[in-house]
Amino acid sequence: MTIVRTALTQATWTGDKESMLAKHEQFTRDAAAQGAKIICYQELFYGPYFGIVQDTKYYEYAESVPGPITERFQALAKELDIVIVLPVYEEDQPGVLYNTAAVIDSDGSYLGKYRKHHIPHLPKFWEKFYFRPGNLGYPVFDTAVGKIGVNICYDRHFPEGWRALALNGAQIVFNPNATAPGISNRLWEIEQPAAAVANGMFVVATNRVGLEDNEYGDEAVNFYGSSYVVGPDGAFVGEVGSSTEPELLIRDIDLGKVREVRERWQFFRDRRPDAYGPLVAP
Numbered sequence: 516m517t518i519v520r521t522a523l524t525q526a527t528w529t530g531d532k533e534s535m536l537a538k539h540e541q542f543t544r545d546a547a548a549q550g551a552k553i554i555c556y557q558e559l560f561y562g563p564y565f566g567i568v569q570d571t572k573y574y575e576y577a578e579s580v581p582g583p584i585t586e587r588f589q590a591l592a593k594e595l596d597i598v599i600v601l602p603v604y605e606e607d608q609p610g611v612l613y614n615t616a617a618v619i620d621s622d623g624s625y626l627g628k629y630r631k632h633h634i635p636h637l638p639k640f641w642e643k644f645y646f647r648p649g650n651l652g653y654p655v656f657d658t659a660v661g662k663i664g665v666n667i668c669y670d671r672h673f674p675e676g677w678r679a680l681a682l683n684g685a686q687i688v689f690n691p692n693a694t695a696p697g698i699s700n701r702l703w704e705i706e707q708p709a710a711a712v713a714n715g716m717f718v719v720a721t722n723r724v725g726l727e728d729n730e731y732g733d734e735a736v737n738f739y740g741s742s743y744v745v746g747p748d749g750a751f752v753g754e755v756g757s758s759t760e761p762e763l764l765i766r767d768i769d770l771g772k773v774r775e776v777r778e779r780w781q782f783f784r785d786r787r788p789d790a791y792g793p794l795v796a797p
Contacts, residue, residue, distance in 0.1 A: 517770040519660045519687070522546035522554035525740040526761045527725030528563045532576070535561040536584070540591055542763050547595040549765050552621065553660045555600035557721045557742075558668050558691040559614070562604065563730040564723060564738070566693070569644040577606035581625050585617045593623025598658045600665060602691045604645075605630070614646045614667055616691060621659040629654060631667035632676060639695070639736055642669075653679040661686045661770055668692040671706050671720075674713070675794075681714035682783075686773050692722040695736040703741060712749040715777040717768050719744050724761055744768065747776035 524542045529535055539556050546554050558564075561584065565573035578584060580603050592599045598621050605615035605628070614631035630649030634642045653676055655664045664685035670676050671690055680688050688710075694703060707718040724740030742756040744766040752766045777783065 517661070519553060519768045519770060520549070520551045521687070521719060521744060521766050521768050522549075522551035523719055523721045523742050523744065523756075523764050523766070524554070524556050524560075524762070525722055525724040525742045525756055525764075526557060526560070527723070527738075528727045528730060530729045532561050536587070540588075543588075543591055543595060543597060543599065545763055546765060547597050551597060551765055553598040553600070553658070553663075553687075555689040555691060555719055555721050556602055557723045558602050558693045559604055560602050560691070563727050564693040564736065566642045566645065567639045567727075567731055567734060567736055569641045573645065574606075574612065577604040577612050579607075580605040580615050580617050580628050585619070585625060588617075589619050589623040589625060592619045592621060596621045598660055598663075600663070600689045600691070602667065612646055613649060614642070615649075616665045616667060616689070618656040618658065618663070618665070620656075626656045626658065627654055629665040629667070631670060633669045633673055635669045639734075640669075653683055655680060655683040655685045664688045666690045668694065671710070672702070674710065677710040677714050681716050685716055686770055687717040687719060687768065690718055690720045692720065693738060694722050696739050700739070703739075707743075708745045708749045708751075711745045711747055712780075713782065715747045715773055715780065715782065717744065717746055717752075717770075717773070719766075722756075724757065724759065746772055748772065 599619040601617040605613040632649040636643040664680035723738035728735040744752040
């Protein structure tokens with residue numbers, strides 16, 4: 516039995532980048548003090564969710580990965596002996612921008628990054644204005660706590676990504692989000708548990724919380740938090756997070772359940788890739 520104490524956060528935009536960085540540094544210190552060995556923040560954690568508008572001023576939040584923020588949290592990871600899943604707005608070069616998550620191991624080493632594949636373009640989610648689709652595949656990172664993958668927000672609606680991560684060896688997939696009320700509420704309750712069951716793995720889903728009216732006034736989106744961890748059997752690990760308040764959640768993940776569930780439900784054995792050709796036809 517391998518228990519991984521896992522931390523996940525949900526936060527409200529404070530109004531400035533530096534205070535958001537400091538807030539998440541403190542979340543990480545608090546998590547480490549409680550024995551957590553890995554932590555994941557929400558999507559684009561150090562800024563507002565700027566997809567609500569189309570404004571070039573928000574390009575200023577982008578930076579190289581690795582870069583200043585990655586390096587800052589590498590030092591923190593090494594100090595605290597904790598793995599960090601770090602969602603960052605990435606500038607590959609001027610005008611080439613990605614919604615990215617860096618993965619930092621507990622010794623402070625940069626293991627690599629995942630770039631969000633699926634980019635929505637809907638009212639108040641104008642993400643194609645800010646991001647190119649990811650082009651690095653579905654990497655799995657061999658960390659101090661086990662093999663992990665990342666799926667970012669809108670990616671969760673597409674089952675292929677979850678399956679690719681599982682087939683690549685992921686035991687835990689972290690899913691940082693900026694998800695707002697409406698038709699997504701019911702999907703939030705069922706999609707990640709369904710993905711966990713279908714692929715015999717843990718899913719850690721983090722979401723923003725609160726109203727960003729300090730940035731967008733009456734146009735602000737009220738994010739509903741409700742972050743959670745779900746296991747390969749579809750059962751929640753602990754309670755679902757608050758729907759209204761910032762929060763640090765600590766959950767113990769038993770990686771032994773991955774083997775237990777996969778041996779009970781032989782979904783990987785019974786797959787039929789030879790029959791799935793039409794699914795990937797353009």
